[in-house]
Amino acid sequence: MGLLNFVKKTMGGEVKHAQVATEKKVEATKEIKPVTNKIKIGHVHMSGCTGCLVSLADNNLGLIKILDDYADLVYCLTLADVRHIPEMDVALVEGSVCIQDHESVEDIKETRKKSKIVVALGSCASYGNITRFSRGGQHNQPQHESFLPIGDLINVDVYIPGCPPSPELIRNVAVMAYLLLKGNEDQKALAGKYLKPLMDLAKRGTTGCFCDLMNDVINQGLCMGCGTCAASCPVRAITLEFGKPQGERDLCIKCGSCYGACPRSFFNLDVIPEFENINEIIAGALKEGESDD
């Protein structure tokens, strides 16, 4: 923190938030034309494996572009030197909350208080996922046995299911969140339409399972045997027998990916048929050249 702030101060920049790209701060030229219209994004680490954060980082140059032009990473225990949860536009929360860990509970409440949009990043934050199977009893905190998805403690705005969530979906949500908060009327409308099904998933509940496919797709007479569920399952628990999904329910880690991915869980006719345009918008937003680099 000290060095980073020092560099910023000597360059005349206002000390606002420590950023991830520390190596850039030594290049004095970077601050000549600061991008002022960014949104503030934070990564809040609850009980998760950091795989979600790695997925975020796996956007590679796309992430650099996002951090250059669209978002400041104002909080991220792994990548940025900020100790306390600051005010954020978008909080990406990874992991579930251990309710026996006082600090975690306080942190998730603080996150809700200080964030405009809370995103459950990945399946642990959304549905509990593998942490559902915790029974505690491990050193050095054997009493830490109960883990809840963040939606059981606070209101969550957007779900990004997946174990890990795909880099591309994190990227899409980041770009859309920027358009929603800083864009013109058309861009806001598009971002609202795009994010709606992920907001609906957040309203739907905090449990995810292969059973969702049975209850809400197959039992509802909606399955047409496309196989998407099998492709999305991170543990290959789903096979298709005579064209219909069969889940090895003992293998299911409760990540909820199959249901979210299924084209018959949600299929928004005002967005997906526009795939060509939207792909171009996102590719355009991440195009090299317009940034200061």
Add this chain to the structure above:
Amino acid sequence: MIEDPYLGKYVTCVSARSTDKEILKKAQDGGIATTLMVYALEQGIIDGTIVAGEGDKPWQPKPEVAMTREDILKARGTRYSISPQISWLKEATRSFGLDKVGITGVCCQMQAVRKAQLYPINMRDVPGKVAFTVGLFCMENFPYKSMQSIVEDHAAQSLGSVKKMEITKGKFWVYTERGNVATVPLKATHKYEQPGCHVCLDYVSNLADISTGSVGSPDGWSTVFIRTKVGNEIWSKAVAAGLFETKPIEEVKPGLDLLRKLAKEKIDKNQKTVEERKTFGVNKGLRNPYA
């Protein structure tokens, strides 16, 4: 770009037939999908493609990742049962190591691909690696046992002896190796349809790069919609390379009118089903995937 409420967005529509005699020998109609995928593979536009290959039982389709012309050719012709093409979509980019994936499939599978690209839930690497999609016209599909009932019980033919099946002119046609031709009126086959097909609002694979099917074109020819920039580029090159004979769709019989009529029939009927589901119970409805 033309926008039709029933036929979707498209750049052009033509009637076409492959010039590849080997492909045509076993093709369902004009051999469009097979020829396009073979061309894309040979040009390096794709590294491999997901096709509906031969399953373990007679006429059972099985999704496969084809990486050679021979493998793609094995998937020629229509098998009227469920082939979960998308189950290989992520694996194609992983175990198979494909950077440019081709996908052939029906309307709902094209929808699945586009959803996976825009909302890639646990679909890492998929959005950027879908290189080319060919969609097929599709009215409905049948579970394997349904197809078996139609062929063996209604048409009274042994599945193992069947050379080709076809749905056209209001009938389900079964052609056997020994030259027998049996038909079943579609009125009798409706009850065997897969229920999930009854909420489908797409007949001509609106979301594919190129979509194709027999309806609208003369026997042995296919109607082809070129829909996206990717599709347009590949189609133009393939036609320039002499892979297809083409005719303007306006000059062939029965033409777009029949296609539009059938598309309207399917979509209106299914839209009605979606509506009726809302009041299926007593003050309780069934789930609407489009809401």
